[in-house]
Amino acid sequence: MFTHFGKVGELLESILNDCLGLPLNFLKEYNHDRSWDFMVALNYYPATNTENNGISEHEDGNCITFVIQDEVGGLQVRKNGEWIPVIPAAGRIIVNVSDVIQVLSNNKFKSATHRAVRKTGRSRHSFAFFYNIQGDKWIEPLPQFTEEIGEPPKYKGFYYKDYQALRMRNKSHPPSRPEDIIHITHYAISS
Numbered sequence: 001m002f003t004h005f006g007k008v009g010e011l012l013e014s015i016l017n018d019c020l021g022l023p024l025n026f027l028k029e030y031n032h033d034r035s036w037d038f039m040v041a042l043n044y045y046p047a048t049n050t051e052n053n054g055i056s057e058h059e060d061g062n063c064i065t066f067v068i069q070d071e072v073g074g075l076q077v078r079k080n081g082e083w084i085p086v087i088p089a090a091g092r093i094i095v096n097v098s099d100v101i102q103v104l105s106n107n108k109f110k111s112a113t114h115r116a117v118r119k120t121g122r123s124r125h126s127f128a129f130f131y132n133i134q135g136d137k138w139i140e141p142l143p144q145f146t147e148e149i150g151e152p153p154k155y156k157g158f159y160y161k162d163y164q165a166l167r168m169r170n171k172s173h174p175p176s177r178p179e180d181i182i183h184i185t186h187y188a189i190s191s
């Protein structure tokens, strides 16, 4: 299954490549190392009356994420400030664009803001596959979305592993102030 997801990721990446108008196989060649891909199984226990967030609002830090949720549902995506429930259906795979694509495309494609909300009295299970990029890759807005079209870059460049380390630190040493949690905006260039 893991290898199949990697292949589906490559296919989706090639579709994104075309949608972004990049040269043929550009993303495939840029992101050819599959060793940082990973998959997790998630269990969410029934919500209580006081707490129901299975996983709070966030964007994923990788390239493309696949989510498979069970029939209980609960995944929600934010669109124009509203939370839209992702209705579960057998065989359905949800695809989220994540932070690396947002940076490379200089915000042409946005990283999906999503969360999982537990239902009162129901347990929920999901899988997430993170199609990733190797840690030593330098990530910055591509010239096709900046200098070639006269747009300023919206992000400073960074090594992917440094961003991942900062995100891990969010978890191992959660900052007391929510505004100190590291998001991709950490690298944003204010205009």
Ligand SMILES: O=C(O)CCC(=O)C(=O)O
Binding pocket: 042, 055, 060, 067, 069, 074, 075, 114, 115, 116, 126, 127, 128
């Ligand atoms: O459980 C889900 O439906 C989503 C999980 C998720 O967003 C994540 O692990 O990043």
Ligand SMILES: [Fe+2]
Binding pocket: 058, 059, 060, 065, 114
């Ligand atoms: Fe996520």
